[in-house]
Amino acid sequence: xxxxxxxxxxxxxxxxxxxxxxxxxxxxxxxxxxxxxxxxxxxxxxxxxxxxxxxxxxxxxxxxxxxxxxxxxxxxxxxxxxxxxxxxxxxxxxxxxxxxxxxxxxx
Amino acid sequence: xxxxxxxxxxxxxxxxxxxxxxxxxxxxxxxxxxxxxxxxxxxxxxxxxxxxxxxxxxxxxxxxxxxxxxxxxxxxxxxxxxxxxxxxxxxxxxxxxxxxxxxxxxxxxxxxxxxxxxxxx
Numbered sequence: 001x002x003x004x005x006x007x008x009x010x011x012x013x014x015x016x017x018x019x020x021x022x023x024x025x026x027x028x029x030x031x032x033x034x035x036x037x038x039x040x041x042x043x044x045x046x047x048x049x050x051x052x053x054x055x056x057x058x059x060x061x062x063x064x065x066x067x068x069x070x071x072x073x074x075x076x077x078x079x080x081x082x083x084x085x086x087x088x089x090x091x092x093x094x095x096x097x098x099x100x101x102x103x104x105x106x107x
Numbered sequence: 108x109x110x111x112x113x114x115x116x117x118x119x120x121x122x123x124x125x126x127x128x129x130x131x132x133x134x135x136x137x138x139x140x141x142x143x144x145x146x147x148x149x150x151x152x153x154x155x156x157x158x159x160x161x162x163x164x165x166x167x168x169x170x171x172x173x174x175x176x177x178x179x180x181x182x183x184x185x186x187x188x189x190x191x192x193x194x195x196x197x198x199x200x201x202x203x204x205x206x207x208x209x210x211x212x213x214x215x216x217x218x219x220x221x222x223x224x225x226x227x228x
Contacts, residue, residue, distance in 0.1 A: 001172075034214045043205055043218035044154070055216065087154060091213040095171040098154035 002026050002090050006099035012107040015078050021102045023071040023088035032092035035064055035073045038101075039084045047086075048073065075104075109133035111206050111219035118225050119200075125193040125226075129206030129219050136182050136189060137162040142209045145180060145191045148221075149202035159213065160189060196226045 003026040013019045023033070031051035036044035046055040048064035051071060061076040075082055083106050088099045115127035129143070136143060142161035148154050158170040160180045170178050179192040193200060204222050207215035 032212075036215075043207075043221050044215070045218075046214060046216050049212070049214045089154075089214070094169055094213075095173075096156045096213040098156075100153050 001095065002029060002093055002097050004088055004090055004097050004099035006086075006088055006102045008102060009100070010103045010105060012105050013078055014107045015080060017078055017107075019075040019078055019082075019104055021073040021075075021086055021104070023066075023073070023099050025069045025071075025090055028068045029090040029092035031067050032090055033064070033066065033071050034089045034091065035062075036087045036089065037082075037084045038087065044087060078104075080106075109208055109217045111208065111217055113204070113206055113219040113222045115222055115224070117223055118227065119196055120228050121197055121226055122195055125191070125196050125200065125204075125224055127191045127204055127206075127222055127224070128188055129190070130186070130188045131208075132187075134208065136187050137184050139163055140211055142211065142213070143180075143182065143189045144207045144209060144213070144215060145178075146205045146207055146215065147202040148205070151199075152202070155202075156213070157191070157193075159209075198226045200224070201226045 005024045007022045033051045035048040038044040052064045063074045065072050085101045085103050087101050110132045112130045119125045144159045145157040158180045160168045177194045181190045206219040208217040
């Protein structure tokens with residue numbers, strides 16, 4: 001099973017600034033990497049798949065990069081609605097596995 | 108627009124069977140380009156993908172080793188819904204359970220609302 005590790009656990013950023021979240025896989029997953037956003041009391045929402053492809057209706061300020069074992073989610077200019085928990089997930093091998101999450105909080 | 112509506116009990120006794128249902132609208136469960144999944148989330152285990160079912164001329168199922176032989180995912184084509192059965196539950200199975208739809212790759216595009224299931228006597 002591929003272990004996904006996210007850093008940092010918590011990230012404090014001011015609105016309007018850039019946020020950079022990291023995700024590392026215990027073995028190469030090529031570009032089969034997705035990112036989700038979750039707000040309290042809600043199901044996760046898909047943001048990115050294929051490491052860098054935005055899902056439907058996801059704003060352009062969200063971007064993903066990386067391949068192999070190192071991945072990054074960047075939010076270019078934080079809006080109030082972006083403060084949430086973010087998860088990465090690999091789907092290169094079964095079962096799909098998630099990171100433990102990065103909580104993005106307002107500084 | 109695809110919608111997934113979950114139903115089922117919020118409390119299950121230890122050693123009993125957890126059963127949840129996910130009613131699908133806006134798509135057909137036997138579509139040959141999508142798959143249907145159960146994922147759970149708990150503070151101790153995080154997000155955990157439990158299993159996946161899909162139709163490609165016949166039905167296929169894949170289950171996570173973590174739930175081993177305790178899990179069954181059943182598609183019901185007459186009602187356009189899928190179910191989750193998890194046998195011999197323990198308090199470790201306490202979690203929010205989600206059904207989810209993917210579009211042929213194991214990336215959850217559409218999610219149910221989630222069901223908190225507590226395992227307790």
